[in-house]
Each structure stands twice: as C-alpha cells, then as structure tokens.
Amino acid sequence: MFEKVLIANRGEIALRIHRACREMGIKTVAVHSTADAEAMHVRLADEAVCIGPAPARESYLNKAAIISAATITGADAIHPGYGFLSENADFAEMVEDHGIVFIGPTPAHIRMMGDKVTAKKAAIEAGLPVVPGSPGAVNSLEEAEEVAEKAGYPVLIKASAGGGGRGMKVARSRSELAEAWSTARTEAQNAFGNPEVYMEKYLGNPRHIEIQILADNHGNVVHLGERDCSLQRRHQKVLEEAPSPILTAEQRAAIGEVATTAMRRIGYRNAGTIEFLYENGEFFFIEMNTRLQVEHPVTEAVTGLDLVREQLRIAAGQELGYSQKDISFSGHAIECRINAEDPETFRPCPGTVVDYHPPGGLGVRVDSGLFAGAKVPPHYDSMIAKLIVHGPSRAECLNRLRRSLGEFVVGGVDSTIPLHKLLVENPDFMAGDYDIRWLEKFLAKD
C-alpha cells in the first residue's frame, strides 16, 4: 500500500480522500491555493503545500506545481478527486512519467472517454446502447440537416469536448437547426477551445441513471448498481438517490451486466461511471466519467463499500477480492448537494460562514469542509456540503432526510437548503415520479 498520497483537490472531496487515507494508515499531503490556506483539508492533512494564487488555473489546475509538490514531499501517489485535473489525460501521463501512481484509470482510457465522439464510438464497440444520432463529429450544417432528418426532430447538438452541461443546444425543427448549430459551436469554442460538435436525438422525458463500476488491474470488474440523478437544473445534478425509484432488481442486474461486460472489453481499470438516459424501458449511453463522482456516497450507503478505499487498493495493484455475487444492496440513500447560492435565483453567495451546525444521528452523513469561520471563496464551485441520508426504505429515508434538513444550520452565506426542504415535501418527488425536466418545471412554477 502507498505510504503517502497527495490530494490534488480542495473542499469536501479533499477531506473525503484524506479520511479514507487516514483510516488506511496512509499519510496525506494537501495542496492548496492562497485562498484555501485555512481550509479543513489543509488543517487535517499530515503536510500541506501552497501551490499558487486563488484562480484555479494558477493553482488546482497547475500541473507542474502539483507534481513538484508531490516530488518534494515524497508522495507515492496522487488522488485527483473530481473536477480540476481528474479527467485530464496529460496530467495522468505526467504523473506516471514522474514515477508517481495516478489513482484512476489509464491516460488512454481518460482520453478515450474525455472526447464525447470517441467515447460514443468506444461505447458502441463495447456493446453499450447509445442515443441515436450522428456516427461521429458533424462538420457542416448540411451534414447536421441530414442527421436530423434521419434521427427525427427534436435533436440535440452537443460539444465533443463538453462537460458540466455546457455547449448543448436543442433544435426542435428544421428552422431552428442553423441557429442551434452555430451557437453550439461558438459556445463549445469559448468554453472548451474546441468547436467540434456531434448530434443526438433529443429525448423528451428521460431519467438520468448511471452505473458505478469498479475494475482492478487483474481483469476483475463489478458494478455497484445505479444512481438516479434525474433531479437537474441546467443539466447539473441537484439531488441523487440509490436505488432508482423506478428500476427493478432484474433491470439493475441486466444493465449492470451490460456495463461490466463493456468495461471488460475495453480493459478499464479503477472506478468509473457509465451514464445513461432511460426512457420507456430502454437505456441509452450518454457519457462515461473516468473518476470518482460527487454522488458516490449514495452508492457507499447502499453497498457498504468505501469507494475511495477501493480506488486506493486498486491503484496499489491489489485485487478486488470479491465478485458480483458478493455485492448486495441494502436500503435506500439520498444525497442533497448544498450550494452557497441564493435558493431562488441560484446566484453564488461566497463569504464567511459564521454559524455551522450539521445534522447527525443514525443514517446521516455530512461531507463538508465547513466550520464556523470557514471562508467560501468566490473562485471555485459553489458546492459547500453534501447531506447523505440512508434508511431501510425510501419512505424512511425521506423522513430522515426531512428531519436532517430541519437540523442543518449554515449561517453567514445563503445556501440551497431551503430548496431541498421544498423538494422533500413535494408529492411528485415523494412518489419518485420525476424525470430530468421535472426540477426546471418545478422551479418555473414558484
């Protein structure tokens, strides 16, 4: 096992990784920007290195500074968390070139899945069902028209380099296509420095259901079931649950089998998530995330596995040590993403937390770096905490979630706790009756 791991991230996920390392007797190195000098992960780590000023570009995205920090402190592995450099194949390669273990998949797999056009091709070859659309990149408006005629309107134009829900445009009819095509390309160029787009049939009312995969370096692959992430605003997840309220055990086993077979075919290793849209009983691959995800704790709650621990074990060359039949699912878990934002306008609200009281009790977990006096800098993502609640059934989980949200106090900055309180009282949500458009409609009504 590793002796010392450098955590190339910040906030709750840096702390999450530190906790797994500490329990395994592994020393940790925190890296941080000047804005995060007082952060909880920095305080708790065995060592800390300042890697640059507040803007992420100059600190958390600064590959050379991070690798220097690892070399100076003698770290033998780097965990990238999510976001920042977690899906940057060049970074993973640089880390390996320096004789340091990258805790994640191979640079080749990151590259394959990082570009959505190559990812979709790989998915098709590996036997995953995909959303009907263009076979690859769409290079001209004429080609876009042909694809749209074939797939049928509405169609979605998506950036090959896309992420975070950006660079996506719907065309509902032929008359909207030219504009959607050029705005998607411009947005893709501005956001990702790459104007390439591809096209998919725009599904009307799907759910977002994703499968968690674990694969070791010895050919063992298992799935840990699904997460339902259909509650989204602007294609960004707001709340996630496991299991999905609408899948049967047979459907879970079937899609899990398809996913693990595909991962075996491509020779994937470490943790990964295959994202699908699900409509009328059918799954359609949309993308694969080659990293730990924000919502991984709901899977931990229902399987009892520590995903970061598994990632560390796999990266150190250990075998999984269990097979699919050893994985069982227990109860129901829901995660609320709590952001430092106005709960109505979603305007980010950085500042200083003056009061902090997280909920507790049986089945309640809060992943957060917050404390009274903590600073929420304006430079980064606005997520400040995740509340994860587990119960024997979905109904009991909801009661516990309602109770926990009522106890949660974050003072000094606005937070989205009030939004979650509304959601857990909503009859549609309580019935599990929602799709990826539901939340936007709910917000528009208020």
Ligand code: ADP
């Ligand atoms: P990103 O990497 O930007 O998050 P994804 O491909 O994962 O992009 O899609 C994000 C979200 O956008 C999905 O969860 C879904 O809500 C919506 N979406 C993506 N593809 C389609 C599609 N073909 N039809 C309808 N909605 C889609």
